[in-house]
Amino acid sequence: MSQTDNHNNGHWTLTLSNDVQEIPQLNVFIDEICESHDLDMMLTMQMNLAIEEAVVNVMNYGYPEGVKGYVDISVDFDGNCLTFVIKDNGIPFDPTTKGEVDTTLPAEERSIGGLGIHLVRKLMDSINYEYKDGHNVLTLVKKLK
Amino acid sequence: MKTTFEEKDGKFIMHFEGRLDTASSVQTEQEMKVLYDCEGHDIILDCEKLDYISSSGLRLFLALLKVAKTKGSKVCVASMNDNLRQVFAMTGFTHLFEFL
Numbered sequence: 001m002s003q004t005d006n007h008n009n010g011h012w013t014l015t016l017s018n019d020v021q022e023i024p025q026l027n028v029f030i031d032e033i034c035e036s037h038d039l040d041m042m043l044t045m046q047m048n049l050a051i052e053e054a055v056v057n058v059m060n061y062g063y064p065e066g067v068k069g070y071v072d073i074s075v076d077f078d079g080n081c082l083t084f085v086i087k088d089n090g091i092p093f094d095p096t097t098k099g100e101v102d103t104t105l106p107a108e109e110r111s112i113g114g115l116g117i118h119l120v121r122k123l124m125d126s127i128n129y130e131y132k133d134g135h136n137v138l139t140l141v142k143k144l145k
Numbered sequence: 146m147k148t149t150f151e152e153k154d155g156k157f158i159m160h161f162e163g164r165l166d167t168a169s170s171v172q173t174e175q176e177m178k179v180l181y182d183c184e185g186h187d188i189i190l191d192c193e194k195l196d197y198i199s200s201s202g203l204r205l206f207l208a209l210l211k212v213a214k215t216k217g218s219k220v221c222v223a224s225m226n227d228n229l230r231q232v233f234a235m236t237g238f239t240h241l242f243e244f245l
Contacts, residue, residue, distance in 0.1 A: 020167045020168055020171075021168050022168075023166055023167045023168045024166070024168055027164070027166065041228070042227075042228055042231075045197060045228050048197065049197070049199055049232065052166060052167060052199050053199060053200055056167045056199075056200075056201070101236075101237075102237075103235075103236060103237020103238075104237060104240075105237075106241070107207065107210045107211055107214055107241050108211065108214065110207060110211075110237075110241070112204050112207060112208060113204075115200035115203055115204065115236055116199075116200040118200075118235075118236060119199075119200060119232070119235060119236065122235040122236075123235070
C-alpha cells in the first residue's frame, strides 16, 4: 500500500495507488479537510462523492489492466473555493468528453455507465482537463456560498 | 457496508447499513444477488441506515430495477435521508423508484 497524506497551510495532498479498495482512504482525507473548515455535512458528502467519482474513473480507465499506477489528489482552500487537482501518469484520458446523461429515460433505457462524470458535473462548479508533461490533470472547483 | 436480507409479508427487504461506495460495492453486489430471484415478490431497499451512496451503488440499484421490472416486481426505496435523496435527484433516479 502506498499512500502519503500531508497538509500545510490550506494545501493537502494524498497519493493512492490505482486500487479502488484504497478509496476509503480518500473518503477519510476529504472528510478531514471539510471538517477542519467546518463545512456542513451536505457539502462534505457532495465533495466526497464528486472526488470519489473522478478518482475511480482514473483508476478504472487511466491504466491498462494489471498495470500498477498512482493517483495524486491535491486540495487547496482559500476561504472561497475548494480546488481539487487529480493527477496521474496513465494513458491520456479526458473524462469530460463523455456525453451528457439523459436522466429522463425510463429504467429500461437507462445506461448503467456514465453516472460518475455526470455527478461530478452536477456537484462541481467547474471542471477542467489537460494533458501536461505526461500527466492527466483534472481540476475541479467548488465555490462555497 | 452491511446488508441484511429478510422476507416479510411476501416482500423481499434488504437493509443497508453504512456507506455504499466503490470499495464496498463489490461485496454488496454479491449480497444483492438474492433479490434477483424476485418473481412474485416486490422489493424494498431499506436505506434508513445508508449514509452514503456513490455511482457504484446507484449502478447496483439500477441493475436490480431493470431485472425486477422484467419479472413484474416493484422496487421501493425506504427511509432515504435528504442527502441521498439529492443524489438520486441529480441522477434522475427519483422518478425510477418508488419512495416510502
